[in-house]
Amino acid sequence: MIEVRAVEKKYGRKQILKGISFSANKGEITCLIGINGVGKTTILNAIMGLTPINKGEILIDGQRLKEKMFDNITFIPDAITMLPGMTIGQAMEFMADFYSSWNQERATELLEFFRLNDTNRISSLSKGNAAKVNLLLGLALDVDYVLMDEPFSGIDMFSREEIAKVFTSHLIENRGVIITTHEVGDIEHLIDKVVLMDDGMVTKEFNAEDAREQEGKSVIDVMREVYQR
Numbered sequence: 611m612i613e614v615r616a617v618e619k620k621y622g623r624k625q626i627l628k629g630i631s632f633s634a635n636k637g638e639i640t641c642l643i644g645i646n647g648v649g650k651t652t653i654l655n656a657i658m659g660l661t662p663i664n665k666g667e668i669l670i671d672g673q674r675l676k677e678k679m680f681d682n683i684t685f686i687p688d689a690i691t692m693l694p695g696m697t698i699g700q701a702m703e704f705m706a707d708f709y710s711s712w713n714q715e716r717a718t719e720l721l722e723f724f725r726l727n728d729t730n731r732i733s734s735l736s737k738g739n740a741a742k743v744n745l746l747l748g749l750a751l752d753v754d755y756v757l758m759d760e761p762f763s764g765i766d767m768f769s770r771e772e773i774a775k776v777f778t779s780h781l782i783e784n785r786g787v788i789i790t791t792h793e794v795g796d797i798e799h800l801i802d803k804v805v806l807m808d809d810g811m812v813t814k815e816f817n818a819e820d821a822r823e824q825e826g827k828s829v830i831d832v833m834r835e836v837y838q839r
């Protein structure tokens with residue numbers, strides 16, 4: 611489990627996170643939702659140890675962040691970080707050389723799943739295919755936790771639908787996934803837990819299926835209630 615406890619973060623004098631707390635379980639997809647600039651990426655960076663926090667703590671499987679934990683967690687940023695001149699195959703080789711957790715079998719399966727051609731250059735990819743390569747490179751690692759920053763941002767409806775399918779496949783199973791987004795529409799049915807953020811705080815944390823089954827409310831219904839108060 612990833613536990614974010616009363617985390618505060620300032621950039622200069624600007625307080626971005628004002629005591630954020632939530633948890634994300636293994637085997638579940640947790641969606642962090644909030645408007646642009648609310649601090650979603652900052653939280654992912656803090657979980658990855660990429661940005662220092664001012665207060666609070668972050669625990670992974672009950673332990674404070676330590677360097678060796680980063681072998682068990684991966685961060686998929688919102689844009690591809692590989693050199694544009696590389697082919698998809700070369701990007702995969704780079705990852706295989708760099709990460710001991712690289713799983714070539716899973717990488718090949720993801721390549722087929724997303725119907726990508728490994729001889730294509732990163733620079734020639736459509737936004738949708740670049741997003742798929744980005745996910746492939748992260749999901750091919752054998753890690754328990756996957757953090758994804760806006761995986762659906764700026765891509766067309768058909769690519770979004772194809773990408774969404776990966777979340778219900780065995781390629782995600784048993785992992786703890788945190789996704790950030792400001793548009794929940796396409797992935798609403800895939801999410802287990804929802805964490806709504808506003809003004810540097812968590813305004814509501816709930817189980818999406820419970821909301822659907824017990825209250826007959828979609829994630830969007832709950833968001834409307836919370837944000838339009």
Ligand SMILES: Nc1ncnc2c1ncn2[C@@H]1O[C@H](COP(=O)(O)OP(=O)(O)OP(=O)(O)O)[C@@H](O)[C@H]1O
Pocket residue numbers: 621622626644645646647648649650651652653792
């Ligand atoms: N390194 C930094 N130095 C100063 N301010 C920063 C830095 N990184 C982020 N910020 C500011 O912190 C706030 C939160 O940024 P963050 O990227 O975490 O938000 P977000 O919710 O992920 O937004 P988006 O949906 O646009 O990606 C923004 O106002 C941003 O300008």
